[in-house]
Amino acid sequence: MTQEPEVWILRLGHRVFRDKRITTHLALVGRAFGASGIYIEGDADPKIKEKVDEINKTWGGEFTVNFVSNWINFVKKWKKEEGTVVHLTMYGLPFEDVINLIKDEKKKVLVIVGGKKVPRVAYEVADYNLAVTNQPHSEVAAIALFLDRYFEGKEPLHKNPKIKIVPTPRGKFVISRTL
Amino acid sequence: MTQEPEVWILRLGHRVFRDKRITTHLALVGRAFGASGIYIEGDADPKIKEKVDEINKTWGGEFTVNFVSNWINFVKKWKKEEGTVVHLTMYGLPFEDVINLIKDEKKKVLVIVGGKKVPRVAYEVADYNLAVTNQPHSEVAAIALFLDRYFEGKEPLHKNPKIKIVPTPRGKFVISRTL
Numbered sequence A, B: 001m002t003q004e005p006e007v008w009i010l011r012l013g014h015r016v017f018r019d020k021r022i023t024t025h026l027a028l029v030g031r032a033f034g035a036s037g038i039y040i041e042g043d044a045d046p047k048i049k050e051k052v053d054e055i056n057k058t059w060g061g062e063f064t065v066n067f068v069s070n071w072i073n074f075v076k077k078w079k080k081e082e083g084t085v086v087h088l089t090m091y092g093l094p095f096e097d098v099i100n101l102i103k104d105e106k107k108k109v110l111v112i113v114g115g116k117k118v119p120r121v122a123y124e125v126a127d128y129n130l131a132v133t134n135q136p137h138s139e140v141a142a143i144a145l146f147l148d149r150y151f152e153g154k155e156p157l158h159k160n161p162k163i164k165i166v167p168t169p170r171g172k173f174v175i176s177r178t179l
Helices: A016-032 A045-060 A070-082 A097-104 A118-125 A137-150 B016-032 B046-059 B071-081 B094-105 B120-123 B139-150
Strands: A005-014 A037-042 A064-068 A084-093 A106-111 A126-129 A164-165 A174-176 B007-014 B037-042 B064-068 B083-094 B108-114 B128-131 B163-165 B175-178
Touching: A005 A070, A016 A037, A016 A045, A016 A137, A016 B016, A045 A064, A045 A164, A045 B007, A064 B175, A070 A084, A070 A106, A070 A118, A070 B007, A084 A097, A084 A118, A084 A137, A084 B139, A084 B163, A097 A126, A097 A137, A106 A137, A126 B094, A126 B139, A137 B016, A174 B120, B007 B016, B007 B071, B016 B046, B016 B139, B046 B064, B046 B163, B071 B083, B071 B108, B083 B094, B083 B120, B083 B139, B094 B108, B094 B128, B094 B139, B108 B139
Parallel strands: A005 A037, A005 A106, A037 A064, A084 A106, A084 A126, B007 B037, B007 B108, B037 B064, B083 B108, B083 B128
Antiparallel strands: A164 A174, B163 B175
16 A cells, blocks of 8 residues: 555644634544644644643544744755645645645645734645635635545554544444553 | 435434534435435534535535434434435444445445444444444544545435536636526
């Protein structure tokens, strides 16, 4: 089985009060759909890291939460040293038309998702400005669809979980590891 | 072209303060990915309806926001008079294994998404309890993936928009209708 290069998320303009839950959802969606971690720009909000660490401990895996201050420098460094930069925006090209080009590059991918108002430089610095529909909706849904297509629906392995769900048609069925 | 039966969303346990943005994202994702409308149970929150009506006016379409108080009666009535009931939960069966069965029924679908704590009766009253991954993440991502698969990625027609995006590789390109 070939493994896809890593995908990381860069969340711009996080504000503790307004975005707490949306950014947490972004991180958890990233984790569930195979991203390696998230970089958060804006307010450094330890609660999000605590929440995600707690989820890792219970459900497995090592999804990481980091904070960046100078995101433009961070993105430029990424382009030089790591790989491709994708910016998800409703104004971009249909992501499904382009995603195979990105996969063919076989490089690590940084996916930028905006907050309230994304500065123009994000459009300029990105290698690809891509849209998940050209309608207003949610960065949480956009990242989910992007990762779903990028990893072709393959669920990531979340190593060393304490508990695991056994899918069931009705109710809840959970197994826990007893050491 | 055959048209899929309508999909509607039922959002349980909405609390104005905590869920304002998540429920708004749910509605906008529903609209962008082809659902017909959302029913909200919990706090009747006129702001969400105002926000969605404004989006409809600008971006087209008639996605509707409604409030329900007795959701169990509402769901039972739906099963009797309208069609199928799906409950999205991390404990359910993999949605991709089941979605074609649901499509084959050719009935309207009500998709229940929970708030913080979903009462057991939701699992019992649903025709299908389905999971979009068995990991904790976001109801916003779950509804996006469900609708994406249900409508097979076909974008809905949003009638009578005032403005429309022309996809572009860099920057923003918008056309507006001048009457």
